[in-house]
Structure formats: C-alpha cells, structure tokens
Amino acid sequence: MDTGTSTSTSTGTERLPTTTALLRFATAGSVDDGKSTLVGRLLYDSKSVLADQLGAVEAASMRRGQETPDLALLTDGLRAERDQGITIDVAYRYFATPRRRFILADTPGHVQYTRNMVTGASTAELAVVLVDARNGVVEQTRRHAALAALLRVPHVVLAVNKMDLVDYAKSSFTGIAEEFTAYAASLGVRDITAIPISALAGDNVVTPSAHMDWYSGPTILEHLETVPVGDNPTTAPARLPVQYVIRPQTAEHLDYRGYAGRIASGVLRVGDEVTVQPSGLASTITGIDTLGESVATAWAPQSVTVLLADDLDISRGDVIAPALDAPTITQDVEATVCHLHDRPLTVGARVLLKHGTRTVNAIVKQLPYKVDLTQGLTRRDLPHELAVNDIGTVVLRTSQPLPLDAYADSRLTGSFILIDPASGTTLAAGMCHATTARSGASA
Incomplete structure (x- = not known):
C-alpha cells in the first residue's frame, strides 16, 4: 500500500502520510468538446499507450481515411461509441508518470448519461471540465460544475479546448475562464484552475504550447502531477466499518478476536477509547495488526485488524469510532x-x-x-x-x-x-x- 510521503506528528514518534502518489480524476464536458481526444492525447504524449493499442488505433484510423491516429479511439471502447463518435459509458484508464499514479474516469457528456458522470466522479479528487473555446460555457457545462459541487470534488480544472480554432486568442480564454470560475465558486467549488489547450494539436496537455506565450500556468499533466490530494488523516474522526470478525480456531490463537476492515477516515491508535456503533458498546484498542505485523498506529485507507480489551458483540456492518467523536x-x-x-x-x-x-x-x-x-x-x-x-x-x-x-x-x-x-x-x-x-x- 502506497502512503506517499510522511511527516512527524505532535508525538514526535509516529509518522503519518501527508500526500498521496495516487490521483483519481474524472473528465466531463458537452458532446464534441473533445474529452476522449484529450484523454487519448494525455495517454499518448505521456508514453502510457501500449504498442498493440496504438497499432490498433492507427489501423482503425487508416480505415477511416485518416493519416494521423484518432486518439479518441483509445478511450471510446464500446462499438456504439466508435460508431457515433461520442462517449456513452464510463471508461476507466490507469496510467502513471514518474511523479504520480492515476486512475482516470472518462465520463459521458450527454444529459441522458448524468448517472454515468455521477458514478465516475463519486470517488474523484479532481474533475476536468472541458469547454469548446468557440461555444463557451453552455448549459451542460453548468450542469457538470453543479455535479462537481454536489459530489464535493475538491479540485476542478477548466480545460478550454480547441484554442487552435479561435487562433489561440487570449480574450476567448479569459472570458470563458472568468464566467466559469464565478459560477463554480458560487456553487461552493473550493479550487478552480483554468488551462487553455488544444487536445488535437497537443497544446498545453503534456507539453507547453508554443502558440500561447501569454499563458504561463501549468499544462494539464503538470497540474495533475502537482495538485495536492489526499486529506491529512488526523483532521477527520476515525471510522472503521467492520467487514469481518477473525477468530482463529487454533491452540496458538485460541483467545484471538479481531475486527477487520478498511479504515474509512482518521487515525486509530493502541490505547484509544472507542465505541461500537450502532450498539453504543465501549472498549479500548489493545492491538492493531496490519500486513502481518502489529503496529501502534494505523490510518485511512489502510486495511487493519483491531483488537479490543472487551469481548463485545460486534459483527459485519458495525462501525468502530472514537468514543468522543462517534457518528x-x-x-x-x-x-x-x-x-x-x-x-x-x-x-x-x-x-x-x-x-x-x-x-x-x-x-x-x-x-x-x-x-x-x-x-x-x-x-x-x-x-x-x-x-x-x-x-x-x-x-x-x-x-x-x-x-x-x-x-x-x-x-x-x-x-x-x-x-x-x-x-x-x-x-x-x-x-x-x-x-x-x-x-x-x-x-
């Protein structure tokens, strides 16, 4: 399990993670705004496409009479998507750079697939909302901003695409960025970054654009690699939903009773006074086992087995939480x-x-x-x-x-x-x- 870098807490002895090397993000935008092309460009330019995948895309593009690979085909996996040139289902892609690993959800843009965007963005820490530079902020753009706010996505990137079709004009980008930022901020979106791009030409996707010297901000990939994600676990109360009760029937572990699960939030420490919900039973943590060894401290999202001082009636579905900060x-x-x-x-x-x-x-x-x-x-x-x-x-x-x-x-x-x-x-x-x-x- 990757926990990223860490820093000492106030105890001076334990070390807890402060950043993560994994970013989950989703893309959204109106039909034909270029989401699939952006994702394809991101994968292609970051050298995250396998040779056989690229070969299949090149062959499919040649059959269509295209001289260059249609990068949208890297993500439009359903036959209906390829035939219609739109995204219907949520396409998940996994790739990595030397600085960070990524799980990408390419979500549909049409209003009838709102449920698919909800599915893809529900676990995302960042959403990339695409806008066609020729059309500006449209109804579906506002819908996607509202969904990002509703789902509490911490970071939103406004990617103003097809800048090559408006002659890379700064005024076109600035007007769209100001309108979207004001709207998203009014909905409660905390962090908004606007980036002018051309997914088809590759401007500001992975490499900086030579056509927009007026823009000095990050490229899409640079922002994805550096945006702070992963909340400090010490800021949230601990929650351990119990998945399984472990009671080995061996002479060596005759008295062992452990409660296994994945910590949803916060930090658990040996000696913590806890309560089991919804029963309200109270006890104290006497041990924490993880990855085959005993530890004094564990934090989200680690999978652990917790041992308590008392033999309580605990089963799957119960939640172990701090006695003074229970749900x-x-x-x-x-x-x-x-x-x-x-x-x-x-x-x-x-x-x-x-x-x-x-x-x-x-x-x-x-x-x-x-x-x-x-x-x-x-x-x-x-x-x-x-x-x-x-x-x-x-x-x-x-x-x-x-x-x-x-x-x-x-x-x-x-x-x-x-x-x-x-x-x-x-x-x-x-x-x-x-x-x-x-x-x-x-x-």
Whole structure:
C-alpha cells in the first residue's frame, strides 16, 4: 500500500502520510468538446499507450481515411461509441508518470448519461471540465460544475479546448475562464484552475504550447502531477466499518478476536477509547495488526485488524469510532440522491440501503424536491417520483439504526446506495445530509 510521503506528528514518534502518489480524476464536458481526444492525447504524449493499442488505433484510423491516429479511439471502447463518435459509458484508464499514479474516469457528456458522470466522479479528487473555446460555457457545462459541487470534488480544472480554432486568442480564454470560475465558486467549488489547450494539436496537455506565450500556468499533466490530494488523516474522526470478525480456531490463537476492515477516515491508535456503533458498546484498542505485523498506529485507507480489551458483540456492518467523536445514530435518513435506474423511485417504495458494510431494509417516506443542475443547485417543486438521471432529496426510514456522517464531512461514511430487494440492482446513489439525531448513542 502506497502512503506517499510522511511527516512527524505532535508525538514526535509516529509518522503519518501527508500526500498521496495516487490521483483519481474524472473528465466531463458537452458532446464534441473533445474529452476522449484529450484523454487519448494525455495517454499518448505521456508514453502510457501500449504498442498493440496504438497499432490498433492507427489501423482503425487508416480505415477511416485518416493519416494521423484518432486518439479518441483509445478511450471510446464500446462499438456504439466508435460508431457515433461520442462517449456513452464510463471508461476507466490507469496510467502513471514518474511523479504520480492515476486512475482516470472518462465520463459521458450527454444529459441522458448524468448517472454515468455521477458514478465516475463519486470517488474523484479532481474533475476536468472541458469547454469548446468557440461555444463557451453552455448549459451542460453548468450542469457538470453543479455535479462537481454536489459530489464535493475538491479540485476542478477548466480545460478550454480547441484554442487552435479561435487562433489561440487570449480574450476567448479569459472570458470563458472568468464566467466559469464565478459560477463554480458560487456553487461552493473550493479550487478552480483554468488551462487553455488544444487536445488535437497537443497544446498545453503534456507539453507547453508554443502558440500561447501569454499563458504561463501549468499544462494539464503538470497540474495533475502537482495538485495536492489526499486529506491529512488526523483532521477527520476515525471510522472503521467492520467487514469481518477473525477468530482463529487454533491452540496458538485460541483467545484471538479481531475486527477487520478498511479504515474509512482518521487515525486509530493502541490505547484509544472507542465505541461500537450502532450498539453504543465501549472498549479500548489493545492491538492493531496490519500486513502481518502489529503496529501502534494505523490510518485511512489502510486495511487493519483491531483488537479490543472487551469481548463485545460486534459483527459485519458495525462501525468502530472514537468514543468522543462517534457518528450520528438514526433511522431517519435525509439525503440527496441521484436516481440511476430506469424504473422511477416513488414514495412508499421498499428498498435496501447499503451504507459501508451494513445493509438494511428501508422505505421511502418522502420526496421533498428535485434539484435543477442547470440553475446551480436550485430546488424545484415536490416531485411525484424521481426518474432516471434525476437528482433530488429523499427521506427514508430504515429498519435498523445506522451510524451516519454528513456527506459534507465524509464522502465515504456519508454516502450510500439504494438497492432493489427483488433483483439486487442498484437504484440510486445517496449523499447524507446533516442529522440532528443523537451522536454516539444507541437508537
């Protein structure tokens, strides 16, 4: 597991990570803005394309009568995408440079594939929003900015593409950058960087452009390699969703009882007083095992096994958290959801709610309003239902209490999915609102 560089904490003995060598990012933009070409150029110019892949792209381009490789074919993997020249599904690509590793989600631009962008950007730490320099900020651009804000993506890059078609004019770039930055900032996007590019020609994608000497900022790749990502784990309360209870049936480990899982946030230390939610049982950490050895400290996103001083009734789905900073316990969940399924979500629907490693039955009690992404995050009138790609607020009642954080505080422990109990298909992705239920106490 890569933890990046590290720095000493106030104890002077333990060392915790402060940066990460892995960046998850997503691309978005209107149809024909050049997302797939940008991704292809990024892979091609960074020498991240295998020889056989490049050969297949060159052969396909020649069959179309193109003298140069169509770099968009490196990401448009579905036949329908290649035939129509658009992105439909989320295309994931993995590549690396000497400075950082990347997981890229190339998401569709059309409004009917909003759910695909939500899927691709839900785990992203950076979003690249493309704009055609000839068209400027359009409705779909505003929609993508609103989704980035809604999903709490920490960093947004505005890539003003096709600058070669406006004669690399500074005024064209400046006007678009100022309009988008003002709009995204009004939605709460914290960090916005605007870069003028030509994905087709390669200007400012990997190498600086010789045609835009008025621009002195980073290229796309340089910004991706240097943007600070990975929150300091000491700033968030610890959360360990239990995946498995380990009890070896051997004479050597007869009394061993460990609680295994991946730390979602924060830091766990031997000696910490913790509580198990939603039961509210309390204990103290006596040991932490990871990677075949015992350690005194572990942090997100490490996978660990925690040992406690007391033999408690703990099972999959429970959450181990600090006694003084435990998540809220509630059976009434209010959240913003993106509906992903073709069948509408209606009041009274019975669903399964999967939060972390716990899955419970739930019923839809209310659908208070829908969200209009084209007008920021404006609330609309009470809907009768949420259709596919709709985003709105839902109020759920669960069969069992859940330990929830607000999505604004934690993208991991503040999110969930709704599942059809009959077919097992995913219906919606949810982001919890702040709740007033009791914190750190059993419901």
